[in-house]
Amino acid sequence: MGAKKLISNQSSLNGVIKVPGDKSISHRAVMFGSIASGTTTIENFLPGEDCLSTIACFRKLGVTVHRDGSDVTVEGKGLSGLQEPETVLDVGNSGTTIRLLMGILSGRPFHSVLVGDESIGKRPMTRVTRPLAQMGAKITGRRDGEYTPLSLSGGALEGIEYKLPVASAQVKSAILLAGLQASGETTVIEPEKTRDHTEHMIRLFGGEVTSNGNVVTVKGGQQLTATHVNVPGDISSAAFFLVAGAIVPNSSIELTNVGLNPTRTGILEVLKAMGADMTIEEYESKSGEPAGNITIRTSSLTGTILSGDLIPRLIDEIPIIALLASQAEGKTVIKDAAELKVKETNRIDTVVNELRKLGANIDATEDGMIIHGRSGMLKGETVSSHGDHRIGMMLAVAALISNGEVYLEQSEAVAVSYPQFFTDLHSLFL
Ligand SMILES: O=C(O)C1=C[C@@H](OP(=O)(O)O)[C@@H](O)[C@H](O)C1
Numbered sequence: 001m002g003a004k005k006l007i008s009n010q011s012s013l014n015g016v017i018k019v020p021g022d023k024s025i026s027h028r029a030v031m032f033g034s035i036a037s038g039t040t041t042i043e044n045f046l047p048g049e050d051c052l053s054t055i056a057c058f059r060k061l062g063v064t065v066h067r068d069g070s071d072v073t074v075e076g077k078g079l080s081g082l083q084e085p086e087t088v089l090d091v092g093n094s095g096t097t098i099r100l101l102m103g104i105l106s107g108r109p110f111h112s113v114l115v116g117d118e119s120i121g122k123r124p125m126t127r128v129t130r131p132l133a134q135m136g137a138k139i140t141g142r143r144d145g146e147y148t149p150l151s152l153s154g155g156a157l158e159g160i161e162y163k164l165p166v167a168s169a170q171v172k173s174a175i176l177l178a179g180l181q182a183s184g185e186t187t188v189i190e191p192e193k194t195r196d197h198t199e200h201m202i203r204l205f206g207g208e209v210t211s212n213g214n215v216v217t218v219k220g221g222q223q224l225t226a227t228h229v230n231v232p233g234d235i236s237s238a239a240f241f242l243v244a245g246a247i248v249p250n251s252s253i254e255l256t257n258v259g260l261n262p263t264r265t266g267i268l269e270v271l272k273a274m275g276a277d278m279t280i281e282e283y284e285s286k287s288g289e290p291a292g293n294i295t296i297r298t299s300s301l302t303g304t305i306l307s308g309d310l311i312p313r314l315i316d317e318i319p320i321i322a323l324l325a326s327q328a329e330g331k332t333v334i335k336d337a338a339e340l341k342v343k344e345t346n347r348i349d350t351v352v353n354e355l356r357k358l359g360a361n362i363d364a365t366e367d368g369m370i371i372h373g374r375s376g377m378l379k380g381e382t383v384s385s386h387g388d389h390r391i392g393m394m395l396a397v398a399a400l401i402s403n404g405e406v407y408l409e410q411s412e413a414v415a416v417s418y419p420q421f422f423t424d425l426h427s428l429f430l
């Protein structure tokens with residue numbers, strides 16, 4: 001596909017957007033529905049490519065999944081209902097799919113081969129396979145098990161106590177999913193608290209899990225029961241419009257049904273700290289997850305520091321926060337974010353290189369970046385998502401404050417987490 005001409009130089013953005021379902025929760029709803037007994041119904045499922053990869057993998061494991069847009073039905077037959085797949089399980093671009101799936105498959109007495117796209121082939125897997133092997137799974141892979149293709153034979157597992165070397169909800173979740181099938185108890189200790197959707201989901205499906213600060217414990221041998229999951233909107237998708245509303249002149253955007261789980265709302269804290277004009281109206285939680293409406297208006301912004309335990313609560317929002325910071329007064333420093341290097345792309349490099357092309361004043365550091373604010377209007381250039389959905393959407397928002405023509409290569413990557421992104425963005429110009 002050729003480069004996409006982005007809309008640039010906008011004088012205002014106005015409107016209401018219902019952001020699509022949360023990606024993390026949509027993956028987990030299909031996974032838990034598949035290992036529970038009975039029919040699970042999912043409302044507001046995200047039909048993004050990553051979550052469709054999860055559905056495709058579970059179908060190959062013998063689970064019947066019906067989908068009509070964002071309504072999904074999963075016919076679960078319990079963990080023992082999963083069958084050995086006849087062909088390889090392809091996770092596409094999705095790190096969440098491969099890592100959580102390994103946790104489930106570790107306790108199943110059959111063999112599977114897991115593959116993904118070129119980006120997945122560069123993402124580290126021993127962070128998951130090491131604890132799962134300690135519990136009893138047999139997993140091998142390219143380069144000493146670090147990369148796909150991976151080959152996994154599951155079976156009887158033993159519970160462990162495991163201290164995570166990195167703050168990762170995917171690793172925590174994989175261990176908990178294996179722990180549900182293991183003998184005894186499994187405990188995960190996190191260096192910083194990460195998103196807790198797996199813990200919520202275990203409870204929603206009738207299971208038990210205890211969380212005490214950064215320590216999470218599950219008992220093995222639990223049976224889960226099908227339920228209804230109402231997926232709130234994805235704050236990571238809302239983030240692109242929160243920033244667009246804050247930096248494009250004369251704007252006011254209302255985002256409805258945004259998931260407000262406190263392990264995900266770091267971006268709201270950053271917006272507040274920088275002086276954004278924002279109102280949040282929280283309402284009754286859906287399926288155990290809080291949600292609400294957020295209105296954002298243009299305002300003047302000041303630089304800030306992002307570090308420590310805030311980072312896991314906004315890890316996927318850092319690319320768009322870098323753009324936000326380029327329009328603030330003063331310097332913004334992002335540190336303790338080396339995890340960005342092992343996402344769909346090395347997001348420290350892709351953010352810095354692509355925003356520099358548009359004229360932003362931004363430097364890479366070992367574990368983050370430094371953004372010198374008040375870049376003012378950006379300029380026209382051809383930029384690339386490098387196949388990374390979050391980079392593509394960040395650049396489309398950057399184009400709105402560019403005074404030249406901006407072209408985006410590999411724009412189709414946005415469909416990984418937000419297939420309707422360009423349609424929703426364009427609705428704000430009318
Ligand atoms: O558990 C999840 O759903 C996710 C966890 C995060 O990854 P890590 O666990 O690698 O930090 C995040 O970046 C990803 O988009 C989704």
Ligand SMILES: C=C(OP(=O)(O)O)C(=O)O
Nearest residue numbers: 093094095096316343344
């Ligand atoms: C890192 C991401 O997803 P995943 O790890 O599931 O590929 C993301 O969506 O930004």
